[in-house]
Amino acid sequence: MTAMTPTVEQWLLSRRSLMVAMAASLFGVFRAPDRVLAASKASDAAWDLTDADWKKRLTPDAYSVLRKEGTERPFTSALNNEKRTGTYHCAGCDMPLFSSNAKFDSGTGWPSFFEPLPGAIATKVDFKLIVPRTEYHCSRCGGHQGHVFNDGPRPTGKRYCNNGVALRFQPA
Template identity: 75%
Template sequence: MIKRRDLISTSAAAFAFTAGGRAFAEEALTNPDPSTIPDFEKWQLSDSEWKKRLSPEAYRVLRKEATERAWTSDLNDEKRKGIYACAGCGLDLFSSDAKFDSGTGWPSFWDVLPNAIGTKTDFKLIVPRTEYHCARCGGHQGHVFKDGPAPTGLRYCNNGVALTFRPS
């Protein structure tokens, strides 16, 4: 008898290697041209150093690519002008000018600061999604979707625990 877990894993793998799965993944956003990334030193801390630096929840999200529960971040209600930075290393990621209320329960932005993130295709939920992470420390931030407002049509759906806010 086939186990449910095996069926899901096999189905996910089959979808990922079908034309539909590849086409969706190829359409996903890609990393910026490395020559355009600013000259900063990438952070490479050991796992134990990250555990000392971060709260358990921030570690789980930033280093293990977990997702915080919706509606748990105080940053959902943050309305002041300022900058949202990576909670792992402090790299500026978003301006408050690009923040909007997506109704999803996570801080959302329609644009990212230049050269602040990298992306990769994530198959964790079977259907390919575009995961984005801090360009300096590689900390997982969230996923980007093509259902955001103008002018980009993108929604960068961010884990609040992966961000800090610095008012202007």
């Protein structure tokens, strides 16, 4: 057996892992859509608003992303090309999330950052595309921001790929 040929145990384990991921994804999508397609719980009780309150507070696009974990189309946000010095805030609760010093052009069509501000975000695993991804959200109101990937620049090697509609830019 060559080094490239998996053992029966490795093959079964990889197949089992794939099946578990698929089952988790299917269970989430078809069995509990409100739980899967909802923002994370707010850590600040003042931001634990009803769905109706969020709909009044946000634009339809911002509501879709922040509260229902939607994704805006790439290259549609003016913030993707924002070059000024300042701070990017959560569009839901105005919590500062990223400094313009951490912003970079990832070429993906969404505003991207290599590092959030301390304590600004929380993460959870997302199985919506079957393959697990790390989703991040505002640590105060729980609003969905985007996903973090391990293909960013130094010094962190991270790419926080953010929906522009989930942000508000505050110039310095």
